[in-house]
Amino acid sequence: MTAMSRCAGATSWVRWIPGRSEAASGRLMPGTTRSPNPICIRIGRTLSGVVWIRVGFAPDVHRPSGARRRTMTDLTAPLTGNHRATVRPDGTRVIDTHVHVWALDDKPGHQPAAGAKIAWPKGPAPVEWLIGDMDGYGIAHSVLVQSSAFGWDNTYVIECLEAHPGRFAGIGLVDPESPTNAADLRHWMARGLAGVRFHPLFYDRDERGAWWVDAPENDALWEVARETGAILQFHMWPRHGEALARMIARHPGVRVIIDHIGKPDVTEASPHASFDPILRLADFPGVHAKIGDYQIASKQGYPWPDTHAFVTKLVGAFGADRMMWGTGFPGSGRLVPLADALAYVEKDLPLTAAQRHSILWETPAHLFGFTG
Incomplete structure (x- = not known):
């Protein structure tokens, strides 16, 4: 099976392809778990309205431990330019x-x-x-x-x-x-x-x-x-x-x-x-x-x-x-x-x-x- 989710805060959709181990360094951010499906198809829209498609490894995206899986409500939520203030799991800010x-x-x-x-x-x-x-x-x-x-x-x-x-x-x-x-x-x-x-x-x-x-x-x-x-x-x-x-x-x-x-x-x-x-x-x-x-x-x-x-x-x-x-x-x-x-x-x-x-x-x- 595959899953479809929207990248948090991004005007893009990701199709995760299962069955591959973590890409690149394998290094994990404190408080995160390995993303089980690191190959994805990204489909998105630029600010000018041009649709783009990108296929490849997920860009070192990790899901915070305990984070819920995205639901269909997430998938249909409106895309905005707003963002929630980001604090990392260990409390640091970058x-x-x-x-x-x-x-x-x-x-x-x-x-x-x-x-x-x-x-x-x-x-x-x-x-x-x-x-x-x-x-x-x-x-x-x-x-x-x-x-x-x-x-x-x-x-x-x-x-x-x-x-x-x-x-x-x-x-x-x-x-x-x-x-x-x-x-x-x-x-x-x-x-x-x-x-x-x-x-x-x-x-x-x-x-x-x-x-x-x-x-x-x-x-x-x-x-x-x-x-x-x-x-x-x-x-x-x-x-x-x-x-x-x-x-x-x-x-x-x-x-x-x-x-x-x-x-x-x-x-x-x-x-x-x-x-x-x-x-x-x-x-x-x-x-x-x-x-x-x-x-x-x-x-x-x-x-x-x-x-x-x-x-x-x-x-x-x-x-x-x-x-x-x-x-x-x-x-x-x-x-x-x-x-x-x-x-x-x-x-x-x-x-x-x-x-x-x-x-x-x-x-x-x-x-x-x-x-x-």
């Missing part, structure tokens, strides 16, 4: 500060951008899939980060924020080389974004490099960030840290996030001198650091032990009260199971319980304004 979602259809803002600095995606990654992951693991909130493949049009992220008020925050993109980027930032902040992201490391391929990081031409952009409270997020190599420090010094009070553990060179011998420009950014109280992209930085498998020393350095420099965690969903189809991404912070890194609470909840909740 915010994923780095996820990507996109639609691939004919609606404006739903197509990859010409000239994008990363490859176009081969398929959609709608917010409904993300919600299924979040609800399966008790993740209360996520920060939607505009994919570079879709350029400067942040429309889909805005649509997701509007469809699910209170559950998400949004980080968009504006062109760091555009003379209108200050006005562009003001426009997107008025639409509901929390800030924007920049990719200095992508511009190292260009003749001029990431010249714009500390360019006077972008002082107006930073001033708008200060006025609007926009968060400026940087995906960069450690060598970009000195230029960024100069810009931050000119614009005190602007909140900044350094992505992906600062992109360390894990092959460098201790004391990892090339990483120092990232650590020196901790001198500015408005700068925060994100634990993410660990599987890319690492040259080893889970639990990516060659990254641990760099996270420890970040905690020592910034303090856990200026750090956060993110998964990078969908991560090329969740190459890193969500269970492993959580265990990396909750079990594998040398962190205290108070530090984990700050990284997984308190810091991002304060920075992005999440409540409940």
Whole structure:
């Protein structure tokens, strides 16, 4: 027999196929039982009304112990953008500060951008899939980060924020080389974004490099960030840290996030001198650091032990009260199971319980304004 159920909080239906053992890592969230039918057919609807079908392994979805099975009442319940505040079975609360979602259809803002600095995606990654992951693991909130493949049009992220008020925050993109980027930032902040992201490391391929990081031409952009409270997020190599420090010094009070553990060179011998420009950014109280992209930085498998020393350095420099965690969903189809991404912070890194609470909840909740 098979069963049909609706993913909690998601605009999707799942047909569970029995007879398979738990997929991926097999790691269980405390207080959960194994999902007995981890292969599913997902049928859903994007925000623009396009119907999608996805067949494959269930995305690490576990059912809380003692939870009732869904009934036909559940199946016919109306689909809404509201959500119930999510607390995990062990009482902890989690915010994923780095996820990507996109639609691939004919609606404006739903197509990859010409000239994008990363490859176009081969398929959609709608917010409904993300919600299924979040609800399966008790993740209360996520920060939607505009994919570079879709350029400067942040429309889909805005649509997701509007469809699910209170559950998400949004980080968009504006062109760091555009003379209108200050006005562009003001426009997107008025639409509901929390800030924007920049990719200095992508511009190292260009003749001029990431010249714009500390360019006077972008002082107006930073001033708008200060006025609007926009968060400026940087995906960069450690060598970009000195230029960024100069810009931050000119614009005190602007909140900044350094992505992906600062992109360390894990092959460098201790004391990892090339990483120092990232650590020196901790001198500015408005700068925060994100634990993410660990599987890319690492040259080893889970639990990516060659990254641990760099996270420890970040905690020592910034303090856990200026750090956060993110998964990078969908991560090329969740190459890193969500269970492993959580265990990396909750079990594998040398962190205290108070530090984990700050990284997984308190810091991002304060920075992005999440409540409940």
